[in-house]
Amino acid sequence: MIKNIKIVAVLTFICILCAFLLSLVNILARDEIEKNQRREIEEAIFNLSPLTKRIEIFSLDNDKVYRLLDQDNNLVGYGFIAQGNGYQGTIKILVVTNQSLDELEGIEIIESSETPGLGGRIREEFFKDQFKKLKVQPQIECVKDGKKKANQIQAITSATISSRLAVDIVNQKIKDIRDNINNESK
């Protein structure tokens, strides 16, 4: 009995100590990590949309949306994070569109834990490049037998589910953002 109490006491003590240490480090580093992630997103936006000279952040229905402005402060596009379930865990995609939200400038995979070598290849250039100047009217389609239309992309061989889910995530988010922006301008 006494032995059991000792076991519980020691484990509790160690865990509290470790939790304290971890939260301390986390508090110290949190701001910096956030800043790094923001910088990473902004760099990706500048890469995908060369016209962009300035980025304005505004909130839209709990979402952070980046308004992309050129040197004369004209709106040239939007950037936003689309997030959803992949085949394994969450996929987080940065989507950059033109100003009327009907054509993509491109996408960047911010986070994914898809199977390396299969679904994980959504991170590779050949997949991401398909989204450059892709039409999203009415929406993006993921096909397996060669793309024929301007709104289609070719799925990765043996990773159809990951490819399709990535497309679905992007489609869903663009639809949401479109609805929200239309509502706002009414």
Added chain:
Amino acid sequence: MRVNNINREFNKGLWEANPLMRQLLGMCSTLAITTTVMNAIFMGLGVIFVLICSAFFVSLIRKIVPQEVRIAVYAVIIATFVTIVDIFFKAKFPLVSKALGPYVPLIIVNCIILGRCEGFSSRNSILVSMLDGLGMGLGYSWVLLVLAILREILGSGKLLGISILPNSYNPLIVMVLPAGAFLILGLLLAIMNSIDIKREG
């Protein structure tokens, strides 16, 4: 006598009980991250930090931890320090953190560290345990560095990201692939063994 003893605990990790070349522990991360020297440096620093800190803590509490739960306690302590390293890299060196990917959090299950906690720190004084950790960490790091230097030069003609071989050099792609890691590791092991044999002979 005492000083000799301390020296020995530190030195053994560098060669005669080197965690990679003699105990053959922690191979997975070693083979995976030694594609560039930068990765190897940060991985080495991370492991040294975790080894020293967990050695300190495990040795500090060695008399109050019940036998039945010691492994669980070590695991919690190791995971804490690894997570601290992970957060630190993410905050200060985001690019390195990205390149190392899951291999930083995976230090938690690196058997070198649990091995030192269970096999050494849990029955030795704090100072000696920390020295043992430092020695093992440096032993791990130098092998990592040698592997990474050879693989980066042969596999991409660069060192620390700077081209050092003439453009006419045709990189041996195999060296940046897993197979290259096995080849160089095997050669390094053979060299170390032959040095030992010569010494004894």
